[in-house]
Amino acid sequence: MSFYQSPKKISAYEAKFEAQKIAFAPVSFQVARCLSQFGLLLQIDKAGEQGIHLEQLTQLNDLSEYAIHVLLDMGLSMGLLWCKDEHYHLDKTGHFLLHDDMASKNLNFIHDVCYQGLFELEASLKNGKAEGLKHLGDWETIYPGLSQLPEQVKKSWFEFDHYYSDHAFESLLPLIFRSNPKHIVDVGGNTGKWAFACTSYNDSVNVTIMDLPGQLNVAMKNAKLHNVSDRVHPLETDLLDSNKPFYQQADLYWMSQFLDCFSKAQIVTILKRASAAMRLDSELCILETYWDRQPYEAGAYCVNATSLYFTAIANGNSRMYHSKDMLKMISEAGLYVDEDVDNIGLGHTLLRCKKKPN
Numbered sequence: 001m002s003f004y005q006s007p008k009k010i011s012a013y014e015a016k017f018e019a020q021k022i023a024f025a026p027v028s029f030q031v032a033r034c035l036s037q038f039g040l041l042l043q044i045d046k047a048g049e050q051g052i053h054l055e056q057l058t059q060l061n062d063l064s065e066y067a068i069h070v071l072l073d074m075g076l077s078m079g080l081l082w083c084k085d086e087h088y089h090l091d092k093t094g095h096f097l098l099h100d101d102m103a104s105k106n107l108n109f110i111h112d113v114c115y116q117g118l119f120e121l122e123a124s125l126k127n128g129k130a131e132g133l134k135h136l137g138d139w140e141t142i143y144p145g146l147s148q149l150p151e152q153v154k155k156s157w158f159e160f161d162h163y164y165s166d167h168a169f170e171s172l173l174p175l176i177f178r179s180n181p182k183h184i185v186d187v188g189g190n191t192g193k194w195a196f197a198c199t200s201y202n203d204s205v206n207v208t209i210m211d212l213p214g215q216l217n218v219a220m221k222n223a224k225l226h227n228v229s230d231r232v233h234p235l236e237t238d239l240l241d242s243n244k245p246f247y248q249q250a251d252l253y254w255m256s257q258f259l260d261c262f263s264k265a266q267i268v269t270i271l272k273r274a275s276a277a278m279r280l281d282s283e284l285c286i287l288e289t290y291w292d293r294q295p296y297e298a299g300a301y302c303v304n305a306t307s308l309y310f311t312a313i314a315n316g317n318s319r320m321y322h323s324k325d326m327l328k329m330i331s332e333a334g335l336y337v338d339e340d341v342d343n344i345g346l347g348h349t350l351l352r353c354k355k356k357p358n
């Protein structure tokens with residue numbers, strides 16, 4: 001990781017411009033979303049080399065000329081568009097905003113799940129509580145409410161979550177099945193995507209999904225659809241309550257994009273419970289995105305930005321961690337890292353852990 005270790009090489013003029021971009025960031029975010037939502041980016045893209053005039057765009061849309069014009073002007077200032085002889089063209093950033101599916105998943109997640117709640121960031125930081133969550137529902141954390149979120153919010157949450165894990169899962173299967181696990185426990189297994197990836201990759205493996213009831217109901221309905229109800233099993237629990245069950249003596253425990261849902265103290269408790277449940281030859285596989293392990297600065301930016309979703313919306317006390325913090329917590333829980341693999345999927349790291357012999 002080489003970014004952030006020296007001052008940015010930009011002029012004072014550029015830095016001052018960057019500061020103004022931050023000051024107006026919610027404006028540019030909403031403009032980008034509207035240009036995309038109203039189909040204007042697509043229409044400009046389709047116009048090709050000759051570009052498209054404001055009048056033509058007005059004819060194509062139900063919006064007023066005024067509405068389209070303010071969006072286009074700001075689109076120029078944001079570098080999404082360029083304009084010559086009154087004809088608008090898509091610039092490179094506009095191209096990626098329109099065609100890059102990561103940008104669209106991130107944008108929908110920020111708009112639908114986070115935008116309103118982020119207004120409460122200051123209070124969330126002061127109170128150590130996700131004060132923005134009330135915009136979505138009345139729960140202690142977002143997790144018991146996931147299956148009850150308004151449809152559009154739910155869609156954007158799951159698409160964001162699945163986008164990152166889906167990209168990692170395929171390349172992970174051969175790595176995980178190298179140790180020939182017969183029984184995998186997917187801790188925080190959500191709607192069962194990893195369980196079904198495992199059962200279709202290996203025709204004898206059993207998978208137990210440990211999760212909250214809302215997610216488990218969906219997972220078990222999905223298990224039926226995948227015809228694997230006999231090999232995918234539910235274990236309803238709440239990992240924040242040490243009196244609730246934790247599956248014992250599995251061959252392999254799987255925690256994907258899961259530990260980032262908890263504070264450091266909660267992670268150590270969960271890892272200690274995992275360690276106590278493990279045999280000496282069991283494995284615990286932790287899949288996470290750490291900002292310091294990102295191969296590109298864009299990845300570190302997205303990972304660090306995601307932390308603030310946890311602060312203001314999800315639970316008020318968790319984050320995307322630095323890998324050194326996670327390694328410390330793993331050791332504190334009586335585990336050691338047997339294998340450490342970076343650059344899986346979209347910047348994921350796999351830590352294969354074993355129990356320290358007493």
Ligand SMILES: C[S@@+](CC[C@H](N)C(=O)[O-])C[C@H]1O[C@@H](n2cnc3c(N)ncnc32)[C@H](O)[C@@H]1O
Nearest residue numbers: 143165188189190211212215238239240256257
């Ligand atoms: C970010 S999702 C990750 C889902 C999946 N493992 C993946 O890689 O896409 C976190 C999961 O942890 C579960 N979870 C969060 N808090 C929990 C708790 N206190 N007890 C049990 N599961 C919890 C959530 O319900 C959710 O399914």
